[in-house]
Amino acid sequence: MSLLSVEEALLRVITKARPPQRTERLPLHDCLGRVLAEDVAARVTHPAFDNSAMDGYAVRYEDIAEIGAELTVVGQSAAGRGFRGKVGRGETVRIFTGAPLPVGADTVIIQEDTEKLPDDRIRTLFAPAKGRHIRLKGQDFAEGDVALAAGQVLDAGRLTLAAGMNHESLPVFARPKIAIIATGDELLPAGSSPGPDQIIASNSFGVAAIARENGADILDLGIVPDDRAAIAAAVAKAQSVKADALVTLGGASVGDHDLVQSALISCGMTLDFWRIAMRPGKPLMVGELTGMSVLGLPGNPVSSLVCALLFLEPLTRKLAHLPPRWRLTTARLAAPLPANDRRQDYVRARLTVEPDGSLLAHPFSRQDSSMVSIFAQSEGLIVRPPHAPEALSGETCTVLKLRDPA
Numbered sequence: 308m309s310l311l312s313v314e315e316a317l318l319r320v321i322t323k324a325r326p327p328q329r330t331e332r333l334p335l336h337d338c339l340g341r342v343l344a345e346d347v348a349a350r351v352t353h354p355a356f357d358n359s360a361m362d363g364y365a366v367r368y369e370d371i372a373e374i375g376a377e378l379t380v381v382g383q384s385a386a387g388r389g390f391r392g393k394v395g396r397g398e399t400v401r402i403f404t405g406a407p408l409p410v411g412a413d414t415v416i417i418q419e420d421t422e423k424l425p426d427d428r429i430r431t432l433f434a435p436a437k438g439r440h441i442r443l444k445g446q447d448f449a450e451g452d453v454a455l456a457a458g459q460v461l462d463a464g465r466l467t468l469a470a471g472m473n474h475e476s477l478p479v480f481a482r483p484k485i486a487i488i489a490t491g492d493e494l495l496p497a498g499s500s501p502g503p504d505q506i507i508a509s510n511s512f513g514v515a516a517i518a519r520e521n522g523a524d525i526l527d528l529g530i531v532p533d534d535r536a537a538i539a540a541a542v543a544k545a546q547s548v549k550a551d552a553l554v555t556l557g558g559a560s561v562g563d564h565d566l567v568q569s570a571l572i573s574c575g576m577t578l579d580f581w582r583i584a585m586r587p588g589k590p591l592m593v594g595e596l597t598g599m600s601v602l603g604l605p606g607n608p609v610s611s612l613v614c615a616l617l618f619l620e621p622l623t624r625k626l627a628h629l630p631p632r633w634r635l636t637t638a639r640l641a642a643p644l645p646a647n648d649r650r651q652d653y654v655r656a657r658l659t660v661e662p663d664g665s666l667l668a669h670p671f672s673r674q675d676s677s678m679v680s681i682f683a684q685s686e687g688l689i690v691r692p693p694h695a696p697e698a699l700s701g702e703t704c705t706v707l708k709l710r711d712p713a
């Protein structure tokens with residue numbers, strides 16, 4: 308059986324996904340990490356008026372071109388309370404950072420470059436260039452300038468700019484809705500008392516976390532038994548809330564109780580592919596059901612998490628209009644690895660930082676895809692391409708980073 312490569316599988320997941328065009332208007336504080344749905348133009352000009360960048364004195368350049376000029380202080384311009392008069396020959400106005408530049412002045416001399424004389428007079432100790440320490444009206448942006456564009460992700464700088472442009476709310480794309488169904492007769496919710504042969508369903512939490520941190524809202528449809536009608540009922544729920552994607556957990560393999568694929572096909576799903584050359588995660592299934600992307604993840608906890616990182620994360624980001632996240636980096640192996648077979652391997656590893664800032668990857672000796680404790684301790688996954696030869700300690704390897712090393 309020839310298996311689809313990880314790259315080909317990812318390409319197929321991504322090219323078929325259609326990002327929803329739903330938008331909403333949110334207060335700025337709720338916009339962090341959201342994606343702008345429209346271009347945004349400035350409602351004001353910034354700076355709104357010529358103003359001082361420093362605390363000092365507003366002067367006429369021609370008066371202070373020579374060091375040692377003596378000037379009379381005729382008033383004060385503070386932020387929010389400007390000087391209404393005019394600066395004439397031999398005159399200056401005490402000015403503070405952000406305060407409007409008075410009429411007549413064209414330069415600011417900082418107070419450290421002056422000394423006070425009796426009778427409200429000052430002497431200059433330095434001759435700044437003409438126009439020094441002045442922020443000109445509109446030098447940042449002018450009313451009507453489109454300074455933020457549709458598709459941009461809102462971060463600290465862009466939120467500050469939006470507020471500065473006098474927007475209290477912004478039009479953003481709605482977060483895509485992703486429904487999750489855990490399947491398996493053996494599963495019980497976390498916090499319950501497992502009887503014989505029962506286990507706690509854990510995967511939904513990690514899979515939901517991956518979707519959430521990449522911009523999705525989650526609809527956790529809970530646990531359904533290995534039963535076609537029960538699976539169909541849960542799928543109908545996902546359709547009724549118009550989920551943009553459906554993720555199933557478990558029942559993806561070839562056992563007699565692995566019914567997810569056939570149940571979904573009975574519901575009308577078009578199967579795109581099933582099974583890929585990857586470890587863990589071989590039984591990944593991908594399809595489409597009434598406009599909903601469907602990802603069938605394997606039940607083993609580590610398999611479902613690795614598949615979620617490799618396929619659900621990029622799918623979610625596309626549905627959320629977010630750019631791809633670049634998780635790959637390089638490290639040196641702290642231990643040798645055996646030659647690989649035909650499946651691209653994602654080897655759980657701890658990462659440490661060397662004194663020169665480079666990363667060292669320490670593969671765990673136990674890689675069973677049921678061992679969620681090992682995954683939870685891993686800072687990265689060493690990527691072993693299909694048929695990679697044996698790797699020696701100290702060799703450079705590619706790592707998919709899960710979190711920053713401590």
Ligand SMILES: Nc1nc2c(c(=O)[nH]1)N[C@H]1C(S)=C(S)[C@@H](COP(=O)(O)OP(=O)(O)OC[C@H]3O[C@@H](n4cnc5c(N)ncnc54)[C@H](O)[C@@H]3O)O[C@H]1N2
Nearest residue numbers: 489491508509510556557558559560565589605606607610
């Ligand atoms: N004959 C073959 N057997 C298997 C193959 C194969 O190719 N031929 N593939 C293996 C691989 S690889 C994987 S991965 C698993 C995946 O199987 P399923 O997706 O059908 O998963 P289940 O059988 O439902 O569960 C596997 C394992 O994980 C536990 N599980 C399931 N759901 C959850 C959950 N939500 N939270 C925590 N743990 C869960 C379940 O109890 C099982 O122990 O198939 C291999 N078999």
Ligand code: MOO
Nearest residue numbers: 587588589610676
């Ligand atoms: O690919 Mo399975 O996910 O090996 O355990």
